[in-house]
Amino acid sequence: MGPGGEILQNPRRRDYLLYAAPAVAAVGAGVVVLPLVNSMNPSADVLAQSTTEVNLAAIEPGQAIKASFRKQPLFVRNLTPAEIAQADAVPVSSLRDPQTLDQRTKEGHKNWLITLGVCTHLGCVPLGAGEGENRGPFGGYFCPCHGSAYDTAGRIRQGPAPKNLEVPKYNFTSDTVVVVG
Known part of the structure; x- marks a missing residue:
């Protein structure tokens, strides 16, 4: 809100956050899931x-x-x-x-x-x-x-x-x- 009670909107910042948050979540999920999937691959002796x-x-x-x-x-x-x-x-x-x-x-x-x-x-x-x-x-x-x-x-x-x-x-x-x- 602004000094006179009006609502300030910044669509550029909001659009950025709408895309950035899921991207960060996807990278985080990849960091967690990839090692789990790799652990299912056969080992060198197998x-x-x-x-x-x-x-x-x-x-x-x-x-x-x-x-x-x-x-x-x-x-x-x-x-x-x-x-x-x-x-x-x-x-x-x-x-x-x-x-x-x-x-x-x-x-x-x-x-x-x-x-x-x-x-x-x-x-x-x-x-x-x-x-x-x-x-x-x-x-x-x-x-x-x-x-x-x-x-x-x-x-x-x-x-x-x-x-x-x-x-x-x-x-x-x-x-x-x-x-x-």
């Missing part, structure tokens, strides 16, 4: 485990190995031409979880099947990736816990497992090296 590099040079056709990916078993199998033909001959319509071998492998690397070694029934580790292990009636993997049998393409063919062995994301960095994750 990021280091998020990828696994596998050297394929020593894996002969028909052989499979076990590796580790994110603290889970990883099966890497070098399929023979006969195993590829056998997998391609299976009618997809007869499969519980229908997928072709082409859908489960990378183009140009059809002989390399890379799956997580975890049965999709209750999480047991199937046999078949180690030397002399029971590969089940379909020549792929066999889960000893409840009898699920997978074919050479890691597709469920018999038993209680509802899905095929999971194929993780992976990329070939060369003909003999694959990075999973």
